[in-house]
Structures are given as structure tokens and as C-alpha cells.
């Protein structure tokens with residue numbers, strides 16, 4: 001077994017920080033894949049030619065992206081499965097059965113593993129319910145978010161990922177709603193049977209997108225006490241504003257000082273949904289080095305980038321992490 005189990009690695013090396021890759025969906029878009037469709041960055045994997053034609057252009061693009069993140073210094077990379085829930089895939093692609101869906105996930109995971117080799121860690125990435133209903137950035141899960149059957153939504157992807165030995169960690173990303181967070185934390189280690197983390201989607205002003213404060217989240221997690229799933233390894237933030245992210249991570253650390261954290265912000269650019277362009281980040285004087293140092297002081301153990309962060313960003317994260325290890 002070339003990789004030490006990630007839980008053991010984090011426990012035995014309390015001062016070490018792992019470098020995560022950058023924003024994959026937006027990076028594939030930069031490289032020419034048209035991701036504007038209901039299953040977003042899953043799209044290249046839906047076409048049979050991706051699998052049957054070894055020199056398919058999309059295949060080269062995905063491989064090239066993984067290689068560039070590896071060259072930038074990533075220790076841990078993600079499968080491109082943010083919008084690959086059973087519901088999204090079966091409603092929007094020719095894939096209709098559980099058998100075909102499982103084949104799709106197995107192909108994606110084993111392809112990702114072949115791109116990154118056996119030594120790096122691989123995260124099975126799972127987008128929130130919000131990714132299915134376009135609500136990751138407003139947390140609006142309708143009138144009765146408590147009645148949504150989150151388990152039914154996640155189950156096919158979870159069942160598949162939890163039995164796949166190529167995956168070291170499961171990532172619930174961009175979770176914007178407190179009811180969804182509580183649902184995930186209510187599942188025990190028979191359901192969530194391998195290490196997982198939760199990345200929260202947090203507004204610039206520091207509250208979860210649905211308005212829940214970090215204090216309420218901290219209080220809730222502490223109240224679970226020994227009932228907490230032992231596979232819950234890290235809590236953190238992803239796809240939040242680059243410049244506000246250190247304050248946000250520090251606020252989580254203040255509530256839960258012993259919790260290992262994960263942080264991977266977006267580039268800080270804002271997407272103009274009308275003009276369909278990215279508008280610049282107004283705080284470009286803040287560097288990755290500053291951000292990474294503040295994250296590490298606040299208990300971060302995995303650091304990388306989300307949407308619109310590129311290999312060049314990961315190189316800067318990696319340089320800052322290396323300096324901190326000296």
C-alpha cells in the first residue's frame with residue numbers, strides 16, 4: 001500500500017499541511033471544455049468517446065490539468081464529480097440506471113487515479129443538494145429545507161465512493177445550508193464509512209449562505225459530543241471569497257479550536273451572471289502567502305483553491321506551505 005491512510009497521516013504529523021489542487025470545473029473551462037450544462041464538469045465523462053478513444057481531446061485536457069496541478073505541488077487531488085449525483089446525471093444525460101451510474105463513477109475514479117499515480121491522495125468530490133438546484137451560493141433550499149431527503153440524494157454516490165479503494169477521503173463541498181450540514185453529521189460510520197470532510201459555503205460577511213452563524217455551527221458540533229462520526233476528519237470552507245477567507249476560517253477555529261480545518265477559497269473574482277464574465281478581485285494586494293499563513297495558524301491541515309484558481313495559484317500555496325514546514 002503506497003499511501004499511508006490519511007487519518008493516520010494527519011494524526012501522526014500534526015505540523016504537516018497537505019496542498020490540495022485548484023478549481024477543476026473552471027480550469028477545464030479555461031482549457032476549452034464547454035461546461036455550461038446541468039451536469040457541469042461531469043460533461044466530458046458522459047461521452048463514450050472519452051473512454052473509447054485514447055487520444056480524445058477532452059481526455060488530454062483532463063490529464064493535462066491533473067499533471068499541471070501535480071507539477072504545481074499538489075499532494076491531494078479531487079475527482080471531477082461535483083455535479084455527478086445520481087439525480088443530476090439520470091435527469092440530464094443518457095445514463096439512466098444505477099448500474100450505468102456506478103460504471104460511470106468507477107471509470108472516473110480509476111481514470112483520476114491513473115492520472116495522479118499511486119502516491120498522491122485522492123478525494124471523492126460530492127457537491128451539495130445546492131449544486132442540483134443552483135443554490136450553493138445563496139443557501140436557499142426552499143420553504144422546508146428540513147424536509148429534503150438528503151440521504152436519498154447522496155446515497156448512490158456515497159455507496160459507490162465508500163467502497164472504492166482508490167479514494168482516500170470523501171469531500172462534501174460548498175454546503176450552504178444548516179439542515180444539510182446537520183443531516184450529513186447525523187449519519188454514522190456505517191453510512192459514512194471512510195474519512196470525510198465538509199466544506200462550508202460561507203458569505204463574505206462570515207455567515208453560512210443561509211444565514212447560520214459560525215457560532216451556531218460550532219455549538220451544534222460540540223453538542224454532538226462523542227456521538228460524532230469518527231470518520232469526520234476536517235471541517236472548513238470552500239469556494240468562499242479569497243480575501244475574506246482567513247477571517248472566516250479564524251472564526252471557525254475560535255468556535256472549534258481542536259477541529260482540523262480545510263480551506264480552499266475561490267479566486268475572489270465575482271461571476272456576473274448577466275454578462276457571463278468574471279469580474280476582478282478588488283483586494284489583489286493580499287497574497288497567497290499571507291492567506292496560507294493565517295490558515296495554518298488557524299488550524300488548517302489541507303489548503304488549496306476552488307473556482308478560478310489555477311496551477312499558478314497552487315504553486316504559490318505550495319511555496320507558502322513549504323516555508324511553513326521549515
Ligand code: MET
Nearest residue numbers: 023024025082125174239
Ligand atoms: C462550485 S465549487 C466547485 C468545486 C469543485 N471541486 C470544482 O472545482 O470543480
Ligand SMILES: [Zn+2]
Nearest residue numbers: 239266306307
Ligand atoms: Zn468553487
